[in-house]
Amino acid sequence: MSQTVPPFAELLAQCATSAVHLETRDVYAVDEEDQDLKAWRAGELASADDPTSWWGHFHDAVGAAVDRGVSVQRARVISTPATEYIQFEHACTPRNLAAGEDVRWLPRDQAVGLLLPAHDLWLFDGQLVRWHHFAGDGTHLRDVLDDRADVAEQTAAAFRAVWERAVPHQEFTIT
Numbered sequence: 001m002s003q004t005v006p007p008f009a010e011l012l013a014q015c016a017t018s019a020v021h022l023e024t025r026d027v028y029a030v031d032e033e034d035q036d037l038k039a040w041r042a043g044e045l046a047s048a049d050d051p052t053s054w055w056g057h058f059h060d061a062v063g064a065a066v067d068r069g070v071s072v073q074r075a076r077v078i079s080t081p082a083t084e085y086i087q088f089e090h091a092c093t094p095r096n097l098a099a100g101e102d103v104r105w106l107p108r109d110q111a112v113g114l115l116l117p118a119h120d121l122w123l124f125d126g127q128l129v130r131w132h133h134f135a136g137d138g139t140h141l142r143d144v145l146d147d148r149a150d151v152a153e154q155t156a157a158a159f160r161a162v163w164e165r166a167v168p169h170q171e172f173t174i175t
Helices: 008-013 031-041 057-067 084-099 149-165
Strands: 018-023 071-078 102-107 120-124 128-134 140-146
Touching: 008 057, 008 120, 008 128, 018 149, 031 084, 057 071, 057 084, 071 084, 071 149, 084 102, 102 149, 120 149, 128 149
Parallel strands: 018 071, 071 102
Antiparallel strands: 018 120, 120 128, 128 140
16 A cells, blocks of 8 residues: 655644654765764764754754754664764764754664564654654665554654663764
């Protein structure tokens, strides 16, 4: 069954209280990040202190939501030692923080005993899940919306469990 999924910014604009993002992959192949990844590899990633060089639509959407009082949280479950991509992501996280997100990291070996969803996701206001489907190489395939109350509740519980164990970005060192 085909489904039209609204853009992320539209879903976030409809949020009243919270938007949480769970990431569980060690590599992503996101075209929009190619330039920044190349710059990071070359030691030339623009500083988070210079938002004019990197601020984009995503940051606008997050900033607007936070300004409305929406809590935006991101938890990343990662393998250690970290992949090159995760090291890059860690270096870029100050941008997320500048937009108003709260970001935490959880090494995968510390997630033992947690029941985690099989896909990355955004959960909006604890009611609407946007599942992200990726190929094995990290290529984004599609997003699917899910508004089943039981699934949203389970997803919220999984996120809370990760969040409680995870380390705030400012205290987390990549290994």
